[in-house]
Amino acid sequence: MRQKLSVKAPAKINLALDVLHKRPDGYHEVEMIMTNVDLADRLELTELRRDEIILESTSGFVPDDQRNLAYQAAALLKKKYRIKQGISIKIDKQIPVAAGLAGGSSDAAAALRGLNELWQIGLSYDELAELGSEIGSDVAFCVHGGTALAKGRGEVIQPLDAPPPCWVILAKPSIGVSTADVYRRLRTTEMKHPDVKGMMRAIEEKNYEGICHNLGNVLEDVTLKLHPEVRQIKEKMESLGADGVLMSGSGPTVFGLTRHESRMQRIYNGLRGFCGQVYAVRLLGEKNP
Numbered sequence: 402m403r404q405k406l407s408v409k410a411p412a413k414i415n416l417a418l419d420v421l422h423k424r425p426d427g428y429h430e431v432e433m434i435m436t437n438v439d440l441a442d443r444l445e446l447t448e449l450r451r452d453e454i455i456l457e458s459t460s461g462f463v464p465d466d467q468r469n470l471a472y473q474a475a476a477l478l479k480k481k482y483r484i485k486q487g488i489s490i491k492i493d494k495q496i497p498v499a500a501g502l503a504g505g506s507s508d509a510a511a512a513l514r515g516l517n518e519l520w521q522i523g524l525s526y527d528e529l530a531e532l533g534s535e536i537g538s539d540v541a542f543c544v545h546g547g548t549a550l551a552k553g554r555g556e557v558i559q560p561l562d563a564p565p566p567c568w569v570i571l572a573k574p575s576i577g578v579s580t581a582d583v584y585r586r587l588r589t590t591e592m593k594h595p596d597v598k599g600m601m602r603a604i605e606e607k608n609y610e611g612i613c614h615n616l617g618n619v620l621e622d623v624t625l626k627l628h629p630e631v632r633q634i635k636e637k638m639e640s641l642g643a644d645g646v647l648m649s650g651s652g653p654t655v656f657g658l659t660r661h662e663s664r665m666q667r668i669y670n671g672l673r674g675f676c677g678q679v680y681a682v683r684l685l686g687e688k689n690p
């Protein structure tokens with residue numbers, strides 16, 4: 402019987418994103434607080450007799466070859482651990498692409514976790530995260546999942562407690578944003594830094610109001626200037642009564658927080674039709690099993 406495994410790949414949002422400086426290697430030194438939400442892709446991994454990697458996805462927007470980050474994860478493990486078995490990766494894509502929600506990174510991380518188990522390689526999450534950061538800066542967080550402070554270029558992970566439960570409304574306009582372009586346009590001397598320590602304290606104290614108060618992302622201004630429709634979505638979400646509103650990552654997805662189901666419904670309904678894709682999901686916040 403061929404071995405099969407199904408792995409979940411949840412999206413992330415950045416509750417806080419600060420950039421300290423640009424590094425000599427071209428990356429930016431960051432301090433970010435990331436957490437998972439229950440919008441997820443699902444990867445079905447099936448062993449193949451032939452030594453090859455086959456990738457399919459339900460989305461027309463993602464590559465199905467070595468450009469796919471989940472393909473790169475499988476290729477990396479095969480090369481490093483001299484795995485001779487082939488693998489079929491089927492991605493049921495639910496996370497919008499190029500959205501600031503780390504869809505590709507989470508698929509890569511899920512492939513690493515799943516193949517580590519399927520091929521019985523025996524790596525720890527720390528080891529998988531280190532490998533994953535060769536693929537992208539967000540992959541390390543996605544290997545661990547849950548809620549974490551990420552430093553370095555995003556690959557140095559310090560786990561945090563889960564924030565208190567709440568609804569997260571995600572709104573993505575019908576544009577894609579290039580992360581590299583947003584970082585390139587960032588002027589590190591003109592930034593309003595978010596209070597990352599304040600956010601960590603609020604999470605530790607399970608202080609929902611404190612979390613809403615400390616939301617901040619230095620990349621937001623860059624993307625808002627490039628795409629005024631992102632600002633319109635922010636303003637709309639605020640006027641519909643979200644307690645805190647912020648752009649995730651390099652955007653363009655904007656998220657809003659509320660604890661009340663009736664208000665979640667109001668925000669969700671108010672945004673549908675106004676904006677490309679809208680989701681109402683829960684904060685996950687807990688680490689991957």
Ligand SMILES: C[C@](O)(CO)[C@H](O)COP(=O)(O)OP(=O)(O)OC[C@H]1O[C@@H](n2ccc(N)nc2=O)[C@H](O)[C@@H]1O
Nearest residue numbers: 427428429431506537538539554555580581584650651
């Ligand atoms: C915006 C965030 O998603 C927030 O979580 C991440 O910082 C970006 O993570 P990512 O998409 O996994 O990023 P990568 O694929 O590693 O890098 C894409 C590009 O973004 C820029 N980049 C990324 C991370 C970082 N700390 N500094 C950077 O300057 C680099 O130009 C890089 O070429």
Ligand SMILES: Nc1ncnc2c1ncn2[C@@H]1O[C@H](COP(=O)(O)OP(=O)(O)OP(=O)(O)O)[C@@H](O)[C@H]1O
Nearest residue numbers: 469470498499500501502503504505506508539650
């Ligand atoms: N499995 C994948 N899922 C989505 N995109 C992928 C995948 N593999 C490669 N890509 C490519 O990566 C690019 C960015 O996609 P992704 O959805 O990961 O962006 P993102 O949500 O902005 O990521 P981040 O928040 O980490 O910056 C897309 O243009 C896509 O072509």
